[in-house]
Amino acid sequence: MRYSGATHGWPHMIETEQLTRRYGSLTAVDGLTLRAEPGQVLGLLGPNGAGKSTVMRMISGFLAPSSGTARVCGFDVRKQSIKARRALGYLPEGAPSYGELTVREFLEFIARARGLKGEAAWNGFDSVVERLQLEAVLRQPIDTLSKGFRRRVGLAQAIIHDPPALMLDEPTDGLDPNQKHQVRSLIDAMARDRTILISTHLLEEVHALCSRVVIIAAGRLLADATPAELEQRSRYHGAVSFSAPGAGLAKRMLERLPEVSAVETDPLDGRVTVFPRTGRQVLGPVQALLREQGLELSELQLERGRLDEVFRQITTHAEQHP
């Protein structure tokens, strides 16, 4: 069942408009406006307690916004709650499920509750069982499954109705590296014709998955950019780092280059990082100088920028000055 109902703009998107949620005097989400479009995986990034789950709970219809609103595929979550929920697949935080039921019973319940009947129900069921490789555990009670399987069951219930919009709250939390890879491949494969919003605090996930990132802290939007744009904000962007025996000697000479603003040596492994002045390129000059000095490089790398550094910079500032 596909939803092509809306006639204007992007029909399949998730958007929020001045979305706000207050708990008493505490403002958990503060006037957040964002938009995820089809074919896109939008990452909602923020420190723990930034309001990521609250945002998702409002979009999913579990919590009512204090003010502002959200729309799923054009359906307002306040006025057309059921239609919005129908168009959305949602994995809540921690992937909750009825542990006493078997995987089959649980997925059948979700399919029925989503109004899937007959062939549509079977197709949905078969397709998620295959995509998430649940065949072997169908008859097992969910409580007896490993964390990785439980997470996959949670994902299965979110996509069983083939929703045009998908929202996953920390989809890879607690999974081992192989399982993470599996889940990311799945999300990536589904992203082509869907709108996907994921929340995470894992920066590797941003690289692996997201086409755009929204950073929030203390309920407010701090950045809305592509991962590459964020990397450009890093002081490591365009820097060159290398390892070489006797690199300490070259440090002085590197510092004198007109393109270089600073040179740092990692005290642990002796790796040298050369930072460019704003708007300058250092790769060429550094290479030339090293060749001149006859240093045996064991490795040299042009840095794209470090997301963890940018993330820290953006979010700690906001937490200190709320």
Added chain:
Amino acid sequence: MSAVITVMRRELRSYFVTPMAWVFSVIFLILAGALTFYLGDFYARGQADLQPFFEFHPWLYLFLVPALSMQIWAEERKSGTMELLLTLPITATQAMLGKFFAAWLFVAMVLVLTFPIWLTVNYLGHPDNGVILASYLGSLLMAGAYLAVGCCMSTLTRSQVVAFILTAAVCFLLLLAGQPLVLDAAAGLLPPPLVQAVADLSFLHHFAAIARGVLDVRDVIYFVLSIVFWLMAGIIMLNLRRAS
């Protein structure tokens, strides 16, 4: 309607895959039998009816129904499945009705399982089976009222123990609303017409006639309205929880 049935089926499934259904029905059947024969003097009365059996139902329900209803929402809240359930395309009303009917249907099944006592009384004498059927229906209605209170109380907390105690306390007050225990307290606070209204809320008062086999329309309406009232209160609590 189909959403209500879907929720109901899932609830019933959970009852039977956990020990809950079995423990509940076995304890209910043992207690119902023991109370009837020992405290109720079933044989010594020398009458072929089930009045001593039905007279204990309000007291049995008082602690068994809260034990059945306490998990209804408290458990969903605690395990996080509430977020899953209430973000499916079903309304809070449909979810509440599905859960209520599952529990009510389960109580009905347990009541059906008390049939040996009906066989016994038919073996011993010639009871009025119409009266017995009416009493069964009345008992089921009263169980529904207890359950509706439990459904409402279970929305208030994530702790099943708290839900149990709240439900048992409210049911106890409603049970005894016609007795001096409650009426004396009410008389100090309310004008006389309202005290009478409180007295009329008594489960016991409305069930007394039913236990004797008189299924009065007013008593039926009373229990049906009680069910509707408490379920609506529970649905309002669910919707308030979203906003608060």
